[in-house]
Amino acid sequence: MSEKKYVYTFGGKTAEGKADMKNLLGGKGANLAEMCLLGLPVPAGLTITTECCTDYYANNCKLPTGLMDEVWAGISVVEKNMGLKYDDPENCLLLSCRSGARSSMPGMMDTVLNIGLSSKTLPGLIKKSNNERFVYDSYRRLIMMYADVVMEKAEGREPAEGVGIRKLLDEKLDNYKKEKGYKSDTDLTTNDLKYLSDEFKKEIKKQIGQEFPDDAKKQLEGGIMAVFKSWNGKKAISYRRIEGIPDEWGTAVNVQAMVFGNMGDSSATGVAFTRNPANGANEFYGEWLVNAQGEDVVAGIRTPSPLNNDTKNEQNKHLVSMEDSLPATYKELCEIRDILEKAYRDMLDIEFTIQDKKLYMLQCRVGKRTGAAALQIAMDMLKEGLISEKEAILRINPSQLEELLFPILDSKDEAKQTVIAKGLPAGPGGAVGVIALSCEEAMRLSKEKIVSILVREETNPEDVEGMRAAAGILTARGGMTSHAALVARGWGKCCIVGCEAIHINMDKKTINIAGKEYKEGDVLSLNGTKGFVYAGKVKMIDATENPVLKGFMEIVEKYRTMGVRTNADTPKDAQNAINFGAEGIGLFRIEHMFYGENSEAPLAVLRKMILAADTAERKKYLNELHPYIKQAVKGTMKVMDGKPVTFRLIDPPLHEFVPQTEKGQKELAAELKISFEEIKRRIDALHEVNPMMGLRGVRLGVVYPEISETQFDALFEATLELKKEGCNPILEIMVPLTISVTELKHQKEIADRVQAEVEKRNGMKLEYLYGTMIEIPRATIVAKQIAEVADFFSFGTNDLTQMTFGFSRDDVNVIISEYKDKKIIPADPFQTLDTVGVGGLVGVGINFGRETKPDLKVGVCGEHGGDPASVEFFYTVGMTYVSCSPFRVPIARLAAAQAAIKYEK
Numbered sequence: 001m002s003e004k005k006y007v008y009t010f011g012g013k014t015a016e017g018k019a020d021m022k023n024l025l026g027g028k029g030a031n032l033a034e035m036c037l038l039g040l041p042v043p044a045g046l047t048i049t050t051e052c053c054t055d056y057y058a059n060n061c062k063l064p065t066g067l068m069d070e071v072w073a074g075i076s077v078v079e080k081n082m083g084l085k086y087d088d089p090e091n092c093l094l095l096s097c098r099s100g101a102r103s104s105m106p107g108m109m110d111t112v113l114n115i116g117l118s119s120k121t122l123p124g125l126i127k128k129s130n131n132e133r134f135v136y137d138s139y140r141r142l143i144m145m146y147a148d149v150v151m152e153k154a155e156g157r158e159p160a161e162g163v164g165i166r167k168l169l170d171e172k173l174d175n176y177k178k179e180k181g182y183k184s185d186t187d188l189t190t191n192d193l194k195y196l197s198d199e200f201k202k203e204i205k206k207q208i209g210q211e212f213p214d215d216a217k218k219q220l221e222g223g224i225m226a227v228f229k230s231w232n233g234k235k236a237i238s239y240r241r242i243e244g245i246p247d248e249w250g251t252a253v254n255v256q257a258m259v260f261g262n263m264g265d266s267s268a269t270g271v272a273f274t275r276n277p278a279n280g281a282n283e284f285y286g287e288w289l290v291n292a293q294g295e296d297v298v299a300g301i302r303t304p305s306p307l308n309n310d311t312k313n314e315q316n317k318h319l320v321s322m323e324d325s326l327p328a329t330y331k332e333l334c335e336i337r338d339i340l341e342k343a344y345r346d347m348l349d350i351e352f353t354i355q356d357k358k359l360y361m362l363q364c365r366v367g368k369r370t371g372a373a374a375l376q377i378a379m380d381m382l383k384e385g386l387i388s389e390k391e392a393i394l395r396i397n398p399s400q401l402e403e404l405l406f407p408i409l410d411s412k413d414e415a416k417q418t419v420i421a422k423g424l425p426a427g428p429g430g431a432v433g434v435i436a437l438s439c440e441e442a443m444r445l446s447k448e449k450i451v452s453i454l455v456r457e458e459t460n461p462e463d464v465e466g467m468r469a470a471a472g473i474l475t476a477r478g479g480m481t482s483h484a485a486l487v488a489r490g491w492g493k494c495c496i497v498g499c500e501a502i503h504i505n506m507d508k509k510t511i512n513i514a515g516k517e518y519k520e521g522d523v524l525s526l527n528g529t530k531g532f533v534y535a536g537k538v539k540m541i542d543a544t545e546n547p548v549l550k551g552f553m554e555i556v557e558k559y560r561t562m563g564v565r566t567n568a569d570t571p572k573d574a575q576n577a578i579n580f581g582a583e584g585i586g587l588f589r590i591e592h593m594f595y596g597e598n599s600e601a602p603l604a605v606l607r608k609m610i611l612a613a614d615t616a617e618r619k620k621y622l623n624e625l626h627p628y629i630k631q632a633v634k635g636t637m638k639v640m641d642g643k644p645v646t647f648r649l650i651d652p653p654l655h656e657f658v659p660q661t662e663k664g665q666k667e668l669a670a671e672l673k674i675s676f677e678e679i680k681r682r683i684d685a686l687h688e689v690n691p692m693m694g695l696r697g698v699r700l701g702v703v704y705p706e707i708s709e710t711q712f713d714a715l716f717e718a719t720l721e722l723k724k725e726g727c728n729p730i731l732e733i734m735v736p737l738t739i740s741v742t743e744l745k746h747q748k749e750i751a752d753r754v755q756a757e758v759e760k761r762n763g764m765k766l767e768y769l770y771g772t773m774i775e776i777p778r779a780t781i782v783a784k785q786i787a788e789v790a791d792f793f794s795f796g797t798n799d800l801t802q803m804t805f806g807f808s809r810d811d812v813n814v815i816i817s818e819y820k821d822k823k824i825i826p827a828d829p830f831q832t833l834d835t836v837g838v839g840g841l842v843g844v845g846i847n848f849g850r851e852t853k854p855d856l857k858v859g860v861c862g863e864h865g866g867d868p869a870s871v872e873f874f875y876t877v878g879m880t881y882v883s884c885s886p887f888r889v890p891i892a893r894l895a896a897a898q899a900a901i902k903y904e905k
């Protein structure tokens with residue numbers, strides 16, 4: 001035996017593990033142990049630790065010495081528990097072998113069922129079960145799974161697309177059924193299954209060159225190894241990359257006594273959620289299939305029946321519920337649901353099997369859910385007294401909130417359209433996009449920024465990347481609990497499954513719905529909350545005023561301590577942000593008035609100013625610009641009445657504003673009354689090799705002080721005008737791209753002079769805060785001096801990331817995706833703050849600044865202000881507030897409250 005304990009048994013009402021041992025036993029293993037401890041009916045088994053998986057990989061894909069001895073010792077405990085014996089000719093125990101990582105990776109790794117069936121054990125099992133058909137059905141399943149998972153995938157055989165052993169055996173099965181005129185697997189007779197088992201074995205020998213093992217011991221060892229191998233299978237790796245699951249975690253292997261849902265009509269298998277995972281309703285929600293094994297439910301081969309009558313829907317209302325068909329077992333399952341929810345205090349996803357009316361629990365885990373469901377469940381459980389306010393806050397992943405703010409189909413427009421097909425509502429919200437019939441196509445379209453709907457025959461875990469790339473997912477087959485439906489729901493992606501009206505023709509690249517053909521590239525609209533499909537484009541709207549969200553955010557506010565502002569530059573965005581709970585504006589980019597709606601007139605003046613021949617001409621155009629700036633400033637400040645608004649002086653390199661086309665340049669030349677050659681000359685003179693490091697930010701104000709002067713004047717005038725109108729404007733001005741205190745002083749002198757003039761002109765005093773952005777590494781180092789002049793700092797982490805990494809913000813995408821793939825960086829530092837490097841500088845900047853001014857107000861206004869992980873970091877370094885785009889305000893508020901709760905101690 002090895003020094004480490006690799007094997008933990010469970011069964012009866014005892015277990016060596018428990019729920020909080022997920023890191024070692026994986027989610028499945030820990031929860032199986034916990035269910036035993038809760039006294040639930042769980043088939044006995046053992047869990048091989050995740051540590052063993054790590055050791056297996058460290059050991060060149062060899063099982064640690066002594067592991068199998070430990071496994072066999074564990075199996076004898078299982079045998080005692082079940083009253084059966086592995087590899088016994090008369091009373092044989094069969095085993096399943098399943099994966100189970102720390103965090104669930106639905107369908108991404110492999111499973112082998114019915115291990116232990118061999119020529120030695122088949123006759124005894126037939127005698128004992130008195131059900132030869134069932135035994136051969138189990139046997140052919142073992143052969144199919146084992147060949148695929150153990151003999152092909154785990155051995156690294158990579159057959160060409162479509163000729164994998166599983167596919168070949170499936171085809172054999174389908175052809176045989178066709179020949180015999182059978183509709184379903186259940187039509188196959190004992191003799192058919194016997195014949196097929198033999199045929200499968202021959203095919204395996206032919207394709208793989210090896211015999212299917214008839215030795216039970218060898219079968220188990222192969223199964224264990226194959227599960228470890230599947231940790232590094234293609235789909236598992238893709239899923240980990242998307243979900244950010246570390247490669248080092250490894251998977252556990254659960255070896256468990258088989259129970260059979262395919263023993264006849266009093267046997268069944270099912271999957272359920274203790275509450276509705278799509279909308280969070282407190283109803284037992286699940287699917288079951290009579291005379292089937294678990295793989296049949298999740299694979300989406302047969303349409304499952306509803307668990308109970310209350311949750312029937314359009315698609316399955318004709319099917320018999322478990323509530324009606326097996327009332328006593330259903331009642332027992334309901335009791336288990338209550339026990340589990342009380343113990344776990346969360347919504348769970350469970351798997352069960354009924355063997356001849358006896359119920360067995362095979363799995364429970366915290367259920368994946370949409371953002372809407374997460375919110376509803378947290379608020380309900382709070383009311384039910386199951387969880388505390390703090391727990392309710394921590395239950396919602398901040399990025400899940402985004403789903404609730406995401407658009408849905410406009411119900412008015414939707415009512416005017418005809419539903420062309422209906423499916424199961426597997427993922428929420430709405431999606432409008434062009435049809436993509438393959439994952440490759442969805443990924444290609446996404447790269448071209450074209451929104452797509454991925455339409456597939458069935459939900460398939462191998463499709464994760466394509467599913468990710470599409471805005472919505474539509475499948476012809478599969479149930480609400482099919483693996484990909486789970487995955488889509490976990491992402492909060494609009495998804496409809498089991499839409500049987502769809503017929504896909506991959507050769508023609510079309511889909512046919514009720515006799516009408518739609519091509520790849522045609523537009524579809526999905527209502528993922530109802531399961532409705534529309535042809536063409538249905539209008540989308542924002543999901544507004546949601547009372548549950550409001551109630552939740554009120555609780556969030558009780559715990560949040562760090563401020564949340566918004567980056568906004570229009571009255572509309574400002575109002576939106578206030579509705580989402582913003583406490584002020586942390587970044588108003590003045591230059592944004594030259595983009596977008598109503599920008600033509602000010603942009604025309606700005607261009608003339610930029611291309612002016614001399615200072616006098618520049619000043620002339622700046623005077624013309626003044627009223628526009630004042631108006632823009634006033635509009636937003638008015639909406640933000642009583643809340644601080646931080647205006648940032650014009651920052652970008654000026655050449656960004658000049659016309660790029662010859663036509664535009666000619667028109668401008670005419671307006672300026674100069675020749676085309678002259679305007680070309682002036683535009684060329686603005687050219688810089690590294691514009692991001694060139695004449696921008698505060699440098700503009702140093703080189704052309706009159707540009708700063710006009711902005712100060714307009715800002716001060718706007719503020720005093722609002723005061724005169726009885727408003728309460730709270731003005732803050734910040735200087736971008738500062739590298740030294742002398743720059744700040746230089747600009748402050750201009751501001752002071754202009755202030756005095758404006759005050760005199762208006763006969764009124766003005767108050768405002770004068771601050772700076774900190775977005776160049778040097779500024780963080782000299783922050784102590786900068787704080788002598790600055791009333792506040794606002795960290796521009798976009799530029800700070802650019803300047804710290806030396807990555808150009810505008811061109812770095814290719815490098816970043818390569819770096820991420822090659823694991824050189826863990827994440828895109830422009831999305832999630834690099835806490836070690838850039839974050840280190842932020843910390844340095846804050847500390848130095850507060851050496852000079854202990855109460856110095858510090859905020860962040862780069863994109864990271866709306867990224868939950870970054871917000872948590874900003875909390876830990878003592879940031880006064882974060883500022884983000886209006887839609888991210890609720891996310892930042894939640895992330896800030898969660899940080900406050902997490903770091904309370």
Ligand code: PEP
Pocket residue numbers: 587589651775795796797798799800861862863
């Ligand atoms: C920043 O650099 O983080 C910032 C907010 O400024 P901008 O994105 O406008 O450069």
Ligand code: MG
Pocket residue numbers: 736775796798799
């Ligand atoms: Mg910047």
